[in-house]
């Protein structure tokens with residue numbers, strides 16, 4: 001998958017570490033024992049990960065906020 005400019009909730013994504021604006025995207029399942037133990041039901045879902053092409057910084061966004069999917 002190619003690193004491109006991304007938007008989240010209508011805002012351009014920019015890396016807070018290196019100011020780069022191109023990111024890879026991955027879906028990550030947030031299903032962990034720890035999350036279940038602490039009663040975080042929302043954690044057993046997929047989240048969007050945006051990985052900075054230049055430095056590898058990872059944004060992690062929970063689904064269900066902002067635009068409907």
Ligand SMILES: [Zn+2]
Nearest residue numbers: 015018052055
């Ligand atoms: Zn970066």
